[in-house]
Amino acid sequence: MEAGLFTANNVWMMICTALVFFMHLGFSFLEIGLTRQKNTINILFKNVFIICIGLLLYYIGGFNLMYPGDFNGYLGFAGFGLDPGENGMTPEYASGGYTYWTDFLFQGMFAATAATIVSGAVAERVKIGGFMIFTIIYVGLVYPIVGSWQWGGGFLSTLGGEEGGFHDFAGSTLVHSVGGWAALIAVYLLGPRIGKFGEDGKPQAIPGHNIPLAAAGVLILWLGWFGFNGGSVLSADPAGTSLVLVTTSLAAAAGGVSAMLFSFILYKNLDLTMFLNGILGGLVGITAGADLMSPNESVIIGVLAGIFIVGAVALVDKIKLDDPVGAIAVHLICGIWGTLAVGIFGAKAGVDQLIYQLTGIGVIGAFCCITAFIILIVIKKTAGIRVSKEEEMEGLDLHEHGMDAYPDFRMNQH
Template structure:
């Protein structure tokens, strides 16, 4: 391979790495905007903690858990740290798409995203120390193990033979559903925020304090998805990269439109939060098959994802689960939809592929649900996972951080 092509590929991958890193600002803005101002610093602290510890944990062992080389298909480990291979900085590594260092950093950004998904779902009532402990275990062990099943050459990648198998281009299941299952379990064990449901069980809206920030967060996330999906081409190949960015953007736009129309019909108002989460649902939905879909198929996947958002948010409320930012609907439900859509639309569509996709969804669901439950249940029984009633009512910023996000005008929002 020409040195120039290798350099271009690697530079593109580094740009995509920066875009995925930028997504953490988008998640922070979205979570802050959709929750109350008295918990703003708490959310920011969690998101900064996730990216810092996620990268270090991925260096210590996560990368080599996810890419162990020859292993039994379920669990393998290539050792601690980053022992650079002999060809790690040459075009002989990864077909000339990037260097070993770029490989680690790009994948490390993905690792932290799984815990960020959980952060929004448990906002405003989880003990910070308990959340941090959960993050250390889940990002350090659970996420890379699931990733190894497919991206590390594990059993999901070889279902049905060498040329078949489960397919997840950029992580509808391996990133988003991994975080989504943990979010669902955490929300169940935590219980709803005070005032979320009436005595009769009727859900009540708890408005976020800054919708402009929430909208900014979604637009930043959309931009970041250029790196999330575009980088998953694993080179700067013009044909595939341009297709992936096109399908990604069309699915996002269609997701927003789908959620906007259905929520308007059902609720008789123009709900911005549904519109925003519809965009994210479309992005999550296309992530599994962004390189396989035509533009029209991407639009179909996005519209369905947008409609799923509206229905899933309502269903979660009916189940008396409290998810302040809609993370379960976006990342779990649309992650499942996007994964199954690979067997319905695109170049791999067919009953056999749909079966492989279902196996991937089911195995991830079982493993992530059981491990998340075990970790959180153990923490709950030892140190506890929920703050006191007083702390929740007065705000986590004051009680856990001793400061205000907006020091000039503290409003009492109970």
């Protein structure tokens, strides 16, 4: 491979790494905007912690747990720390798509995303210490083990023999559902926020304090997805990257429009938050098969993801789970949908592929639910995961952090 192409590939992957990093600002804005002002510092603290600890954990052992080299397909470990070896900086590494260092950093950004999904679902009532312990174990161990089963050359990648098995291009299941399953377990164990469900059991709206920030967060996330999916081509291949960016954008747009229209039909109002979550649902839905779909198929996947979002948000409320930002609907439900869509649409569609996709969803779902439950129940019985009623009413910012995101606003209230 010529040096110029190797350099171009690596530069593209570094740009994508930066875009995925930028997604953490989008997640922060979205979570802040959809929750109350008294918990703003708490949410920002969690998101900054996730990035910092996620990268360090991935450096210490996560990268080598996820990409162990030759292993039994279920669990392997290539050792602590980072070592590029003889070929890590040459075109012999990763077929010239990027260097070893770029590989580590790009994948490290993905690792942190799974815990960020949980952060939004448990917002406004989780103990910061308990959440930090959970993040360390889940990002440090659970995420890379699951990732090794597919992206590390494990058993899911070879379900169909040499033809390849389970397909998850950029992580509808391996990132989004991994976070979504943990969010589901965490929300169940935590219980709803005070006032979320009335005495009659009917869900009560708890409005977010800054919808403009939430909208900015979603648009930043959409931009970041160009790196999330575009970088998953694993080179600057013109045909691959341009197709993936088109399918990603069309699914996002279709998801937003269908969620907006479907929620209008059901509730007779043009709900911006549903519109925004529809965009995210479309993005999560296309992530598993962005490299396989035509523009038409991308739009169909997005449209159905938007409809699923509206239904899933209502279902989560109906079963009395409290998810302030809709993380379960977006990342779990649409993650499952996007993974199944690979067996229904696109270049790999077929009964065998659908079986591989269902197998991957089932195995990863069971593993994530069991591990998340064990981690969280131990924390609940020891350090605790839920703040006191007084702390929740007054806000986590003052009680957990001793500061206020909007001190002038609070002073003007008195």
